[in-house]
Amino acid sequence: MRAVLSAREIQLTKSLGQNFLHDANQLERIVAAGKLTKADKVLEIGPGLGPLTELLLARTGEVLAIEKDARLVAVLRERFGLESRLQPVGRAPTQPPEGGTPNLELLHDDALDFLRREPRDWSGWKLVANLPYSVASPILVELAQSPKRPERMVVTLQLEVAQRLMASADDDDYGILTLLVQLDYEPRDWFKIPATCFFPSPDVDSACVTLVRRATPLLADEHRAAFVKIVKRGFSQRRKMMLKLLKADWPLERLEMAFAELGIPPQTRAEKVSLELFARLACRLNVQPGQP
Ligand code: SAM
Secondary structure: OOOHHHOOOOOOHEEEEEEOOOHHHHHHHHHHOOOOOOEEEEEOOOOOOOHHHHHHHOOEOOOEEOOOHHHHHHHHHHOOOOOOOOOOOOOOOOOOOOOOOOOOOEEEHHHHHHHHHOOOOOOOOOEEEOHHHHHHHHHHHHHHOOOOOOEEEEEEEEEHHHHHOOOOOOOOOOHHHHHHHHOEEEEEEEEEEEEHEEEOOOOEEEEEEEEOOOOOOOOOOOHHHHHHHHHHHHOOOOEEEHHHHHHOOOOOHHHHHHHHOOOOOOOOEEOOOOOOOHHHHHHHHHHHOOOO
16 A cells, blocks of 8 residues: 555545545455345445455446545546546447446545535445545435435444434434434444554544444434434434423424323433434424324
8 A cells, every 4th residue: 555655655644534544454344345246236435456346346246436536536446447438539439348347436526515516316326435534424314314225324433423323212322313314224243443443544443344234214204304303403412302392383282282192201412312212202203283
């Protein structure tokens, strides 16, 4: 990695989270967590110099990799022989490209902008990525909230964020990220990745988490906006009672009735309320009074 970077005089950019995973065992564990087959399509965000991309290409049918740094896109193009796909002038556009890696599509883009700009059907895709840490949470929320969300997400990120993804009610790490992702994903396995496995070593610990899309959604689509609103409002001031916070959006009588029906004591704080109760509360509050 050092040789590739210094040959091209690439100085790594800290704000882009450029800590490259060089440990072959850890890369192998990440790919294994993807449970990949040749029928799979994989989205990789932040391929960097491409070590994970190479393993993914060997195990899957198709990889879409999105990298923001133009210097790394140039390295990846060379590594995977994508230059030859540029059609020479005069060649009929229908002629197939020569050489390269036919099952790799490499995009030079900001992944978060791309996901927001071009909503796609990701339902037949898996995300396997060593995410740029600064945008890992918004990327996961964006994908999890997409109506056609990926079937599996295997992501390497800061340990602290991994703990939030796996938390349950009453844990210190339980909060908005937990609920927005767990509404549609069950956290399964995880493992810690030591900082020494990256170049350069990050200041924080890292972990790889596997999130599997729920077979049966906990909430119908029409109640999702209400769920997001309740979760964000409920955690807007962690120490305050949730019912008092929700008064900003719903009439007190409706809140009191819904809390009573669901057996949530009025003085409860959001951090004590389970995912299932949040989902049921969203249904109750979203149904107009008088509706069944
Ligand atoms: N996958 C590589 C590996 O495992 O060694 C690199 C992972 S590194 C933690 C994160 C990568 O994401 C870097 O290559 C960085 O340039 C890229 N990146 C940062 N922000 C990005 C964004 N918004 N969209 C796409 N790629 C981004």
